[in-house]
Amino acid sequence: MAKTIREINEKIAAGDVVVVTAEEMIDIVEEEGATKAAAHVDVVTTGTFGPMCSSGALINVGHATPRMKIQKAWLNEVPAYAGLAAVDIYIGATEMAEGDPLNRDYPGEFAYGGGHVIEELIAGKDVRLRAVAYGTDCYPRQHLDTWINIADLNECVLSNPRNAYQNYNVAVNLDPERDIYTYMGVLKADLGSANYCSAGQLSPLLNDPTYRTIGIGTRIFLGGAAGYVFWQGTQHNPTVARTDKQIPKAGAGTLSVVGDMKQMSSEWIVGVSMYGYGASLQVGLGAAIPVLDEEMARFTAIKDEEIVAPVVDYSRGYPYGEGGPLGHVSYRELKNGKIAVQGKEVPTGSLSSYPKAKEITEILKDWIKTGHFLLSEPVQPLPSVDSGLTFKPLPEREVEEEV
Amino acid sequence: MATRRVVVHYPRHLIEAPLVSQMVRRYDLEFNILRATITPRSEGVIVLGLEGEEGSIRDALSWAGAQGLEVQPLERDVVRDEKRCTQCGACVTMCPTGALSRDIGTQEVGFSAGDCVACELCVSACPPRAMRVAL
Numbered sequence: 001m002a003k004t005i006r007e008i009n010e011k012i013a014a015g016d017v018v019v020v021t022a023e024e025m026i027d028i029v030e031e032e033g034a035t036k037a038a039a040h041v042d043v044v045t046t047g048t049f050g051p052m053c054s055s056g057a058l059i060n061v062g063h064a065t066p067r068m069k070i071q072k073a074w075l076n077e078v079p080a081y082a083g084l085a086a087v088d089i090y091i092g093a094t095e096m097a098e099g100d101p102l103n104r105d106y107p108g109e110f111a112y113g114g115g116h117v118i119e120e121l122i123a124g125k126d127v128r129l130r131a132v133a134y135g136t137d138c139y140p141r142q143h144l145d146t147w148i149n150i151a152d153l154n155e156c157v158l159s160n161p162r163n164a165y166q167n168y169n170v171a172v173n174l175d176p177e178r179d180i181y182t183y184m185g186v187l188k189a190d191l192g193s194a195n196y197c198s199a200g201q202l203s204p205l206l207n208d209p210t211y212r213t214i215g216i217g218t219r220i221f222l223g224g225a226a227g228y229v230f231w232q233g234t235q236h237n238p239t240v241a242r243t244d245k246q247i248p249k250a251g252a253g254t255l256s257v258v259g260d261m262k263q264m265s266s267e268w269i270v271g272v273s274m275y276g277y278g279a280s281l282q283v284g285l286g287a288a289i290p291v292l293d294e295e296m297a298r299f300t301a302i303k304d305e306e307i308v309a310p311v312v313d314y315s316r317g318y319p320y321g322e323g324g325p326l327g328h329v330s331y332r333e334l335k336n337g338k339i340a341v342q343g344k345e346v347p348t349g350s351l352s353s354y355p356k357a358k359e360i361t362e363i364l365k366d367w368i369k370t371g372h373f374l375l376s377e378p379v380q381p382l383p384s385v386d387s388g389l390t391f392k393p394l395p396e397r398e399v400e401e402e403v
Numbered sequence: 404m405a406t407r408r409v410v411v412h413y414p415r416h417l418i419e420a421p422l423v424s425q426m427v428r429r430y431d432l433e434f435n436i437l438r439a440t441i442t443p444r445s446e447g448v449i450v451l452g453l454e455g456e457e458g459s460i461r462d463a464l465s466w467a468g469a470q471g472l473e474v475q476p477l478e479r480d481v482v483r484d485e486k487r488c489t490q491c492g493a494c495v496t497m498c499p500t501g502a503l504s505r506d507i508g509t510q511e512v513g514f515s516a517g518d519c520v521a522c523e524l525c526v527s528a529c530p531p532r533a534m535r536v537a538l
């Protein structure tokens with residue numbers, strides 16, 4: 001018998017909902033089969049924790065006296081975008097502090113960037129705001145240098161254009177000599193290491209592969225608090241090749257998410273430095289998936305053995321678009337510590353924390369059990385497998401200078 | 404009398420040579436092997452505690468260098484800030500000794516300080532910078 005989200009919410013309110021984690025669901029469906037599991041399990045919790053570069057914070061700092069239309073702003077010397085009204089600014093996770101040596105001293109350390117500012121704001125630390133403006137009749141002020149604290153800000157909203165990638169590349173380095181420094185971590189020369197970045201069987205969109213329940217308006221776990229999906233993420237690419245269980249065999253769906261940073265915890269939003277690459281932000285995100293029917297029970301029972309990811313060379317393949325994937329490997333193999341690539345045994349590392357992802361599934365389960373988190377009906381579904389939506393490259397056109 | 408902690412890297416072709424025992428006999432030093440590991444690339448890494456005359460230790464180390472060993476002073480330890488570590492697993496392929504390793508069952512990344520040779524390879528490779536050099 002199919003269930004509705006409203007019925008599940010009534011059970012949550014009554015305190016008799018059956019909620020399990022995505023890891024627990026694997027065994028339940030294995031033992032009882034999908035039909036029985038769908039009949040008695042109402043919700044499956046999922047989670048992921050990893051660097052999500054397309055993240056940032058939208059902040060309203062409030063008006064100073066005299067008033068100022070901020071034209072350029074820096075938070076702890078990290079530039080923030082100020083081209084919005086007077087005192088709204090946006091700080092992106094990958095922006096670097098002024099004066100950072102970047103990759104001039106290769107590989108650069110990238111010690112402090114936007115991700116670190118976001119973490120410090122959430123942790124309640126004072127952050128220095130410096131701003132300049134040209135001055136107008138209504139906004140005469142031209143300079144500002146002060147300390148701000150999240151408690152005093154009007155709004156401080158994590159607004160991430162692309163999070164929770166549904167599957168991702170496994171990065172390797174085919175260069176025979178040179179270690180490379182990428183957003184996928186340090187990759188050792190000559191297939192010396194392989195890095196992956198997905199929670200696999202716990203990952204939200206891998207447990208709802210065709211976006212039947214996660215859509216626009218879906219309430220989620222974001223950074224330790226409740227947040228929301230507000231759009232498909234940028235580069236959302238639902239039409240990639242899939243396995244017979246509908247699991248995309250490469251990066252596919254993504255989510256745009258928002259949440260109130262004042263409710264978040266720096267345990268789940270962590271500024272990071274990718275050696276030789278740049279700054280970023282580790283984001284903890286989770287979704288509670290309603291087990292509406294047998295198909296959802298089967299989807300949420302997906303396991304690492306059944307999820308495969310493409311192995312991609314980041315020395316030439318990724319940056320220069322040379323050649324396709326070197327093969328596919330399962331998350332089971334990746335988590336076991338070794339994969340085979342071109343006949344060579346390659347040790348694996350990861351950027352995505354499985355222990356933290358698992359903790360998120362437990363926290364969400366607890367929130368739901370105790371009635372603190374209700375599921376939400378998507379206002380509109382995300383473009384899915386049949387949408388025809390693809391992720392397009394940039395076609396460059398010749399620009400002729402006018403003389 | 405002086406004491407010194409040093410990290411000795413054995414290249415693959417010298418791994419069978421008893422250079423450390425020759426060195427301590429030749430220069431009349433007391434020694435203590437604090438850690439010894441063979442890396443996945445089949446190089447040896449030994450952390451040695453040496454005790455002897457200041458001048459003898461210096462001569463011993465330059466003799467070892469001349470034999471093809473790479474010798475670095477170990478003046479610092481690498482430690483993990485457990486609160487900062489997010490268990491991501493970005494360090495495990497960097498660590499030559501297995502001091503940082505992941506449990507296949509729980510996927511937790513353990514740090515065993517006793518196996519660490521303070522090579523510092525994990526320090527910049529750790530995204531939240533939980534691995535730190537302690538002076």
Ligand code: SF4
Nearest residue numbers: 488489491492494529
């Ligand atoms: S890379 Fe750093 S944060 Fe990640 S597991 Fe290793 S020590 Fe912990």
Ligand code: SF4
Nearest residue numbers: 498519520522523525
């Ligand atoms: S310093 Fe880091 S990489 Fe080097 S041995 Fe110690 S734990 Fe391993």
